[in-house]
Amino acid sequence: MDEIKLVHFGLGPIGIGLVKYVLQKNGIKIVGAVDIDKSKVGKDLGDLAVGRKIGVKITDDASSLLARTKPDIVLHSTGSYLKTVRPQLFDIIDARADLISTCEELSYPFLKHPDIAKELNARARRKGVTLLGTGVNPGFVMDTLVITSTGVCQDVRKISSFRIQDASVRRLPFQRKIGAGLTLTEFKAKVADGTIKHVGFAESIAMIAAALGWKLDRIEEKVDPKVAEKSVASEHIKVEPGQAAGVDQTAWGIRKGEKVITLNLQAYIGCPEPRETILIEGDPPIDLTIKGGIHGDIATAAVVVNCIPRVINAQPGLATMKDLPLPSAWFGHPKMFVKKN
Amino acid sequence: MDEIKLVHFGLGPIGIGLVKYVLQKNGIKIVGAVDIDKSKVGKDLGDLAVGRKIGVKITDDASSLLARTKPDIVLHSTGSYLKTVRPQLFDIIDARADLISTCEELSYPFLKHPDIAKELNARARRKGVTLLGTGVNPGFVMDTLVITSTGVCQDVRKISSFRIQDASVRRLPFQRKIGAGLTLTEFKAKVADGTIKHVGFAESIAMIAAALGWKLDRIEEKVDPKVAEKSVASEHIKVEPGQAAGVDQTAWGIRKGEKVITLNLQAYIGCPEPRETILIEGDPPIDLTIKGGIHGDIATAAVVVNCIPRVINAQPGLATMKDLPLPSAWFGHPKMFVKKN
Numbered sequence: 001m002d003e004i005k006l007v008h009f010g011l012g013p014i015g016i017g018l019v020k021y022v023l024q025k026n027g028i029k030i031v032g033a034v035d036i037d038k039s040k041v042g043k044d045l046g047d048l049a050v051g052r053k054i055g056v057k058i059t060d061d062a063s064s065l066l067a068r069t070k071p072d073i074v075l076h077s078t079g080s081y082l083k084t085v086r087p088q089l090f091d092i093i094d095a096r097a098d099l100i101s102t103c104e105e106l107s108y109p110f111l112k113h114p115d116i117a118k119e120l121n122a123r124a125r126r127k128g129v130t131l132l133g134t135g136v137n138p139g140f141v142m143d144t145l146v147i148t149s150t151g152v153c154q155d156v157r158k159i160s161s162f163r164i165q166d167a168s169v170r171r172l173p174f175q176r177k178i179g180a181g182l183t184l185t186e187f188k189a190k191v192a193d194g195t196i197k198h199v200g201f202a203e204s205i206a207m208i209a210a211a212l213g214w215k216l217d218r219i220e221e222k223v224d225p226k227v228a229e230k231s232v233a234s235e236h237i238k239v240e241p242g243q244a245a246g247v248d249q250t251a252w253g254i255r256k257g258e259k260v261i262t263l264n265l266q267a268y269i270g271c272p273e274p275r276e277t278i279l280i281e282g283d284p285p286i287d288l289t290i291k292g293g294i295h296g297d298i299a300t301a302a303v304v305v306n307c308i309p310r311v312i313n314a315q316p317g318l319a320t321m322k323d324l325p326l327p328s329a330w331f332g333h334p335k336m337f338v339k340k341n
Numbered sequence: 342m343d344e345i346k347l348v349h350f351g352l353g354p355i356g357i358g359l360v361k362y363v364l365q366k367n368g369i370k371i372v373g374a375v376d377i378d379k380s381k382v383g384k385d386l387g388d389l390a391v392g393r394k395i396g397v398k399i400t401d402d403a404s405s406l407l408a409r410t411k412p413d414i415v416l417h418s419t420g421s422y423l424k425t426v427r428p429q430l431f432d433i434i435d436a437r438a439d440l441i442s443t444c445e446e447l448s449y450p451f452l453k454h455p456d457i458a459k460e461l462n463a464r465a466r467r468k469g470v471t472l473l474g475t476g477v478n479p480g481f482v483m484d485t486l487v488i489t490s491t492g493v494c495q496d497v498r499k500i501s502s503f504r505i506q507d508a509s510v511r512r513l514p515f516q517r518k519i520g521a522g523l524t525l526t527e528f529k530a531k532v533a534d535g536t537i538k539h540v541g542f543a544e545s546i547a548m549i550a551a552a553l554g555w556k557l558d559r560i561e562e563k564v565d566p567k568v569a570e571k572s573v574a575s576e577h578i579k580v581e582p583g584q585a586a587g588v589d590q591t592a593w594g595i596r597k598g599e600k601v602i603t604l605n606l607q608a609y610i611g612c613p614e615p616r617e618t619i620l621i622e623g624d625p626p627i628d629l630t631i632k633g634g635i636h637g638d639i640a641t642a643a644v645v646v647n648c649i650p651r652v653i654n655a656q657p658g659l660a661t662m663k664d665l666p667l668p669s670a671w672f673g674h675p676k677m678f679v680k681k682n
Contacts, residue, residue: 021495140493144667148489151647151668152481152640154362213673282670284636284643288629295625299493302625306492323666326485327492329623332554 003029004308004334007071007097009062009088010078011035011048013171014102014135017301018075019049025305027333030054031069034062062088066095073312075304076101080199082113086120089131093123098311099131100304104200106133107143108320111206111219121318130314134307134321136299137163138200138207141276141290142263144321146204147211155283156212160262161204162279165293166271167246168234174296178247178267179225181237187225187244197223201251201263211322214255221251232270245269306330309337344370345649345675348412348438350403350429351419352376352389354512355443355476358642359416360390366646368674371395372410375403403429407436414653416645417442421540423454427461430472434464439652440472441645445541447474448484449661452547452560462659471655475648475662477640478504479541479548482617482631483604485662487545488552496624497553501603502545503620506634507612508587509575515637519588519608520566522578528566528585538564539606542592546602552663555596562592573611586610647671650678 006028008019015035022028023046033045033056046054059065066074074092079085082105089106092099109117124131133139142161150156167175179187179196190196202219209216225244232239239245246268253261274293280286310324312334321327330337347369349360356376363369364387374386374397387395400406407415415433420426423446430447433440450458465472474480483502491497508516520528520537531537543560550557566585573580580586587609594602615634621627651665653675662668671678 024495136493144492145489147669148486148667150670151485152477152635152643153670154365154639154643154646156670156672211667211669211671213671213677284639285633286635287632289632291628291630292626294493294627298495298625302493302495305495321667322669325664325666326489326552326662328488328552328663329491329494329497330552330554331497336554 003027004073004312005029005031005069005071007032007034007065007069007074008045009034009074009076009092011037011040011058012077013173013297014300015077016049017297018077018304019045021301021305022075023050023054027335030056031071032056032065033058034060034065036060062091066091066097070095071097073098073100073308076103080104082106082109082116086116089120090123093120093127093129093131096127096129098129100307100311101131101133102135102300102304103133104135104138105203106131107135107138107200108203108207109133112202117318124318125316128316130311130316130319132307132311132319132324134303136294136296136303138204139321140299140303140327141294143204143207144327146208146278147322149278149280149286149288150212150282153280153282153284153286156280158260158281159208160264160279162277163265163293164271164273164275165267165296166274167267167269170296172236175234175237175269179244180234180246180269181239182244184225184227184244191223196247198247198249198265201249204263205251205253205261207320207322208261209253214260217254217257219251219253222249224248226266226268228270234269237269239269302329303327309334313339344368345414346370346372346410346412348373348375348406348410348415349386350375350415350417350433352378352381352399353418354514354638355641356418357390358638359418359645360386362642362646363416364391364395368676371397372412373397373406374399375401375406377401403432407432407438411436412438414439414441414649417444421445423447423450423457427457430461431464434461434468434470434472437468437470439470441648441652442472442474443476443641443645444474445476445479446544447472448476448479448541449544449548450474453543458659465659466657469657471652471657471660473648473652473660473665475644477635477637477644479545480662481640481644481668482635484545484548485668487549487619488663490619490621490627490629491553491623494621494623494625494627497621499601499622500549501605501620503618504606504634505612505614505616506608506637507615508608509610511637513577516575516578516610520585521575521587521610522580523585525566525568525585532564537588539588539590542590542604545604546592546594548661548663549602550594555601558595558598560592560594563590565589567607567609569611575610578610580610643670644668650675654680
């Protein structure tokens with residue numbers, strides 16, 4: 001293998017983040033890019049992502065592109081829900097390309113979509129390709145890092161993971177997505193229609209439970225506003241006291257009637273102490289904090305691209321982060337990390 | 342597989358810790374135990390480890406025991422140095438048993454002992470077994486957890502990992518091993534003759550570098566006393582001001598003349614703020630701390646036993662933590678975690 005031939009599928013903010021990181025890597029050749037947005041089709045991918053031409057025209061015809069370019073791997077980033085992205089994943093599998101997707105529900109689809117999971121796994125095996133759903137969350141901070149941390153425990157009774165984020169430093173669409181600046185009535189309406197909701201808690205909880213061998217009764221979830229106590233502002237949005245400064249979302253994995261896994265995400269403007277915290281009640285107990293937190297957009301692109309060699313090396317089928325070797329940054333030519341067949 | 346047949350090889354403090362944890366697990370049957378200590382041979386393993394008989398007599402004849410009991414896996418804990426334990430590892434491999442060892446140099450033997458690594462790998466492949474060296478350090482906190490943390494990074498410039506331990510709460514042999522209560526002259530003599538030295542830094546650094554694709558110029562190491570500024574004491578040892586309260590050991594991985602990996606272990610009596618800290622200068626930067634640290638003896642037994650299903654599932658050969666799936670605690674019967682062939 002001299003170069004990995006790669007196609008970018010989906011060019012929203014996350015997809016563009018992937019392009020930027022891939023362009024920094026040696027030994028990966030971008031052979032195509034797909035997006036359905038008519039304003040992007042026909043443009044040069046480099047113009048869109050980094051302000052210089054790279055000779056890759058964006059197309060909306062995925063099937064033709066995949067057939068023509070025969071990529072080794074596709075980075076897919078078009079949506080959070082498996083039912084929506086399923087036909088796209090099928091196209092990629094049928095083109096016999098390995099596939100890493102930021103689709104949140106693909107990170108651990110066995111719980112909510114066992115039929116689609118089975119179907120994807122069977123098809124991927126038949127075509128000899130691997131697919132993986134990952135990112136920073138789900139994919140790393142509230143599942144991979146939690147599971148890894150339990151590796152030093154002889155007993156685990158309860159797990160809590162907190163992601164406390166300062167939304168002020170994030171892009172405007174992110175600040176809008178978490179409801180910053182809305183009245184509480186507006187916020188509740190957007191929760192009710194599903195607009196404000198982090199997707200991936202159920203997947204992270206199910207992955208943790210599977211790693212530990214815990215059978216859960218059920219998973220519960222709730223989305224609340226983080227109400228501003230005083231006036232706070234980002235570059236883009238001003239939040240008055242009593243309005244939503246952002247989101248405060250919690251999910252629980254319940255086992256034998258007890259909340260044994262708790263995931264809590266708070267993302268709001270004016271957050272004084274952003275961090276990632278993992279608490280394990282166990283033997284030994286673990287009290288882990290990443291001060292300042294992990295920058296979501298940079299980290300998602302990192303996790304996806306860093307997983308490329310592992311996905312290429314993996315057995316065909318539907319993979320999850322818990323079954324692949326340790327995630328790791330890697331530098332230099334990917335052939336140093338890809339096993340010879 | 343109804344039960345995993347397991348042999349304990351080496352019954353020092355770490356080996357006994359392994360026995361205690363294994364006895365808590367379902368689906369693992371201890372079929373034998375080996376130690377060369379004449380005062381242990383002939384005794385019941387349960388009497389030695391947990392104060393009740395379990396019907397397993399300790400023997401010093403490893404070869405006969407392995408041939409007779411045909412274990413699926415052996416937990417090995419007799420020494421830190423590969424040259425010393427090499428014949429024992431060969432006996433285990435030749436008995437066609439998988440093998441997890443706390444031998445520090447086995448955790449990443451490719452740098453210091455490439456010939457032994459090659460030999461072990463070839464022999465393990467030929468016999469169809471997997472061997473792994475692991476523990477809390479090396480094996481987890483200064484390599485596995487560091488590598489995993491880089492998974493969210495697009496760039497990594499420097500890595501530091503600090504293990505700051507309060508020796509007061511550890512067993513007496515540990516307190517002696519780190520030189521607590523020695524004069525500085527006595528301490529230096531024990532450093533010079535190799536008695537005071539954590540083994541495993543070179544292995545952890547080499548594993549991190551291999552994961553990242555960094556070619557190192559060399560690894561440097563130094564062992565200093567942590568000098569008591571005031572009088573401190575554990576249950577067992579009193580340290581006067583000016584004496585060694587414990588050890589302060591540092592190792593560096595040097596690349597293009599620069600110290601890009603720094604591992605520092607401080608273990609001493611009177612440590613006010615025990616912790617594990619990982620700092621990554623990168624994009625994004627990572628500032629991770631485990632408050633209170635991770636209890637070494639409990640964690641080492643946890644990591645070893647928690648890796649059993651992963652080692653059974655792995656391809657034959659010499660495995661390392663960086664190549665196996667995420668470490669994880671697991672509960673319930675191991676057949677839930679062992680792949681069917």
